[in-house]
Amino acid sequence: MTQTFTALRDQLLGAAEAFTEDPRSVSGILSGIVEDVDRALTEKLEIFPVCHHSPASALAMARRLREKRPSVIYLELCEDLRPILGELRNCRLPVALQAFASDLDGFPPGAGPLSVVAPVTESSAEYQAIAYALDNPDVELVLVDRSVDHVFQWSPELKPEKPSADVDDPEEAAMHGESVGIEIGDLRPGFAELEEHLVHHGKVRHWSEWWDQYVEQPLVDADYDSYRQVMVLIGSLFRRLRPSDRAKEDRDEDRERYMWTRMRQHLASSGADPERVMYVCGAFHAASRVAEFGLDGADTFEITDRTATKWLYGLIPSSHSAIEAQFGLAPGSVSIASATWEKAVRAGAAKPFRLAGQKGGKKPAKAAKAVAPKPPEAVTDKLSGFLAAPSALAVLDEDELRGWCVDIVRLARRHGYLASTADAIAVYETSILLAGMRNRSRPTPYDFQDAAVTCIEKDAVPGRRDVRRLCEILLGGDRVGQVGYDSLPPLARDVLDRLAPLGLDLEKRTLQRALMDLDAKPELRACSRVLWMLRYLLPEGALKPIMGSKELGKRSIQESWDLWIGREQRALIELGYEGVTLEQVFELRLRKSVWDAKATASDALRAVEDSILYLDNPRFTEELGERAVELLSAERTVDDAPEVLKRVRRLLAYYRANEPALPRWTELFVTGGYGHYCTLLPTAFSDEDSGVRQVAAMLGFLFTLENLALSLGCDRAQLELAVRQSHPEAPGKVALLWAAHTQIGVLTIADLRERCADMLSNPLVIPTFPQYLSGFIQALDPVPPLAGFVVELLSGAFAKLPDAVLLPWLPTLITTLKKEAAEYIPMLAREAGRMFPGTLPAVDAWTPPWVGRAEPVAAVGAVPAGPVAAFLAGRPESADAVAALLGCPPGWREAGPGAGAAGELVASHPATVEAVAALIA
Structure with a gap:
């Protein structure tokens, strides 16, 4: 270690001896921290330590770039993200750089899809460095961190756990989806007891507030040397106090070896002057102790090859709440940091850099002229004075605090609170009081937030947002970024172009209402088709049809849509990673769904139906149908039978109404299904795992499609044999079997009536009679003529059973029918309405049709003559x-x-x- 920080080390060791019982255990840590600071600050290649989304880091970066004007900037960011940085010009910050892969090669099966995001905000040091480098043609920006592929190679769990945060708007917090977050400068104690100690003695609520008060605010106006030394000091402290985790330590050290190896390789190949180079990394990595550290470090680290996985890159919208949720920050902390940045810029603390053409900002600053760099200055000890000097007393900005108090009352009244001018005065005084109680010279946004909650939010929240959330909105809000049209993938641009005839600004995040008269304006039918495909592909809520439907054989005349496509821009962009057009993505998803290992015949039939509805590709539809035939023949259970029956009926009805002949796959499906269900029928009747509904669906397939199957070459003897071989025990299945016997002619209605009469006269069978009745009702699908008999059976039960039996039996009957045969009750009601008299006087003279006549008609034998x-x-x-x-x-x-x-x-x-x-x- 050099002599620069000798005085600081002696000062810290003296404090350890004075304030600790065992100075030897503390002196090693303090001495190591000073060595880390000395090592980072005396390195020939200038290291710029930063913290994630820190306004102090961004201000120091803007000032240092204008002073040093480096020709090469090494940035701690995944090296394969470099080509998409230029797309930031077309976006409104915050946005996130994203790498996405769904087809994996070299990773364990089932690990995908994999995704990485790196959020970028204007109040971050990395954005200042990017803006400076991209707007100065003579400056080279080199990303030196491990590639996205290596992020997952080095992660044994592939998807590292993300810290959670309580957020008020889960939709915005979920903008990054399941992506893994990459940040520059994660400065947070890994030692939970240390963080708790700092928060408690700092009289703050959470870590973000502690960092803002004790690091951000003091460093906003600090000189460059003080800033660097403090940041490296904090990074070294947190690094040395972190609990031992060998796997995590090895991963962090491998990242540092990777970055230093890449920088030495670039310097060797480019011949750049190290004096005009800057290395931007997290303060945690600036305090590195690996052998590869520095320009004179060892070249012993070997960078492994990437896998064959094809990664797709792009930009997605981000937001302050999404960043907070991604990295475990307190709600509102990124918004407050943004407000601190903007206030410092207005006060002239630094002149920031902004990419030319950047959306949502002021006029970009002119690029700095290249000048000869200043000679390097000797490193001096600024830490001793900075740590020993008392904090400067900040002057209370009365105008700012007064404006906050007036605005929060106005905002609260707008959201239903009964706030008044007296509340504004109370918030003002309480903010100053809280700051004094917390040993602060001036109220911070956190003090103001607590004061507003105390004075305005009395006992209840009248609306959706509480006062704390209103304060966050007031201080900067949950700013949401947007990716510009030119930076969107081809699919997203194609969608916006195809929807242009609607005349709506679909890039807005607000609700858009689309009204379409498809007969008056036939050109809008193409827009309708795109909207229906988007509704299928995008998450629920992106768009909602108010009027109009998409069903087989139906055609809408008018449609009305509520569109939030701008709010779901991330999902639209990620569709672009799957294909070039909506139709291509649609085909890929349908093909993937039917060739999935868990796909069933009903899944394939659903895909066939979707293909007909959304795509105009008969050959692809035929392919899906053939897959449905394969899946049906491979099924060994009948759980899917009701869905199969419903969908194949609908498809057959569509083809018969719209095509001259049935497709080949439908004929194969009917003949294959007929034989398949005949084979499984005896087992399904006796299997306890097969329900009555499933068996009824099998019989419905066999009986209702019997004519088509027989015309295609099937043998009815196979069905009769399967029915005769069935011997169920469950009451509902027994009723189904009797219904099947009547359909094939084995049992007559008279015999069935006699059997049911015997059941009603048997006290041991009456408790299970609702299950028999449920079976008969579900048999109405395969045997529709039984509707009259079921009405007769139900009427007879109500007529013959005594009240002592009927009343306890009714609840079971109602619950059984509701659970198992609810959809058939309307059919029974119609049948009953047809059979029973329509007027009250006719009831007395009415004779049920199933009751025999008392007197035979004369000359019966003479009528049939001739x-x-x-x-x-x-x-x-x-x-x-x-x-x-x-x-x-x-x-x-x-x-x-x-x-x-x-x-x-x-x-x-x-x-x-x-x-x-x-x-x-």
Whole structure:
């Protein structure tokens, strides 16, 4: 160590002996800190230590750049982000540099997608360095930190845990999504007890307030040497007091070896003068002790190759709350830092740099003229005087505090608070009182915030925002950045261009209302198509259809949309990482969904439907349909059967109405599904894991698509065999099986009626009767003619069961039907309305249609004579089937063609018989 800081070391060691019981344990730490400061400050390559989003660092950077005018700036930032820095000219800060990868090569399976963000604000030292370098053609900006690929190579968990922060606006806090944050200068004690000690004795609420009071404010007006020495001192202190974590320490040291290796490589290849070079890094890394440190350090570190992963780079919007949530800062701290920066700039503390053409700011400053650099000055000990001198007493800025108090009352009244001028005076006096209690010469924004909460927010919050949040808005607000059109990826620009006929400024973050008359302006149909695809691809809330729908076979005449596309700019930009156009991204997502390891047949059918709705690509739709056939044949459970049935019916109806013939894949799906479900039917009936709804859906597929399947070559004997081999035990499945038996002709309605009557007369079966009834109701889908019988069954139960049985049974019946067959209740209600009388007087004379007539009609046998008898005799199979459906006994032919229910039906409608006879004759 040089003699520069000898006096400081002796002073610190003397303090350790005076104030500690064991000075040896403290002296080693203090001596090491002084050595770190001396080593960083005497290095031939100038090291500029910074803190993340620190206005003091930004002001010191702006002043030092104008004084030194370096020709090369080494910046601690991922080296592969360098090509996109120029895009910052088209943006409104804050924004974040992003690297994104979804197709990984060289990382464990299932690790993606991977994403890294590096937020940039105007009040940050890195932005001042970037703006200076990009606006001066003679200045070279070199990023020297590890690449994005190495960030995840060196991270064993791939996605490092991010500190959490309580934020008032979760939507803004989530702007960075699941990305890993990269920051320059993370200065925060890794020692929890030390942080708690500093916060407690500093009389502050959190670390951000401590940093603002005891570091930021003193360093805002400090000279450059004092700033550097204090920052390295703090970085060394936190580094030496950090709890031992070998993995984290190795990762930090590898970063430092990486950066110094890159800088020496660049100096060797470029021949740059080290005297005109500046290295911008976090204060934590400025106090590095690795052997590779410095221009004369060892060249023993080998940089590993990147993986074959293809990374995509771009800019996404950011916000103050997103930065706070990403890096665990207190809510409002970045907004207060921004306000401190702007106040210092207005006071003339420094002349900042701003990229030419930067959105949302003042006129850019002219680029500094290149001049000969000043000779290096000898390093002097500024720390001793800085640490020993009392803090300068800041003068109370009455005008500023008075303006805050008036504005917060005005803002509070606007948000529903009953605030008045008296509250403004109270906030003013309380702010000064709190500052005095905390040993501050002037109120800070944090004092003002506490005073406003105390004086205005009495007992309740009338609106969505509390007073603390209103103070943050007043002091700078949650500023939200925006990426300019020219810096957007091709897909995002294409979307904005295709939506241009709407005549809306879609880059605004406010709500936009789009009204489209698609018949009067057919050119807007292209916009409608884009909006529906965006609704499918973007997160919920980005846009919402108010009028209009997107369904198979339907076409909207008018549409109305609420659009927040500007607010979801990040999501739109990340779509651009997946493809060049919306259609390409849509196809990729559909293809990925159907080839996923967990994809089912219903997922594939949903993809087919989406392909028809949103894309005009029959070949791609056919590919998805063929995949649906493969998935259905590979399924070994029937959990997905209800969804499969619903979607295949809808698709078949669409094709029959809009296409001359069914596509080949639908025919394969129907024939394959028919055989597949016939095979699984006996197992599904007996399997306890298969529900009644799933079995009913299988029967619905087999019965309702039976005609199409038979026309395509399927064998009905396969279905009859599957039904006969089924032997369920659950009441609901037993009812389904009986319904299936009636459909294939094994069981008649009369037999079914008799079985149900036996159940209602059996006290042991009555408690489970609701489950039987649920099975019958769910059988209405595969066997619709049972609707009348179910109404009869339910009516009979209410008529025959005594109150002592019926009343305890009703709750179970209602809950069972609501849970398992709610969608079929309207069908039963319609059937009941058709069968029951419509007026009250007709009820007394009404006879249920399922009750037999008391008196037979005369001359029954004479009616069928002639053409009707010849017609029935000529078609015995059809006559037997109709007679079975009507409940006639098997020997109805021997008893005469007019016997039983058939004869009664014919006799009851002589006019109809005469009409049919006339048609046949």
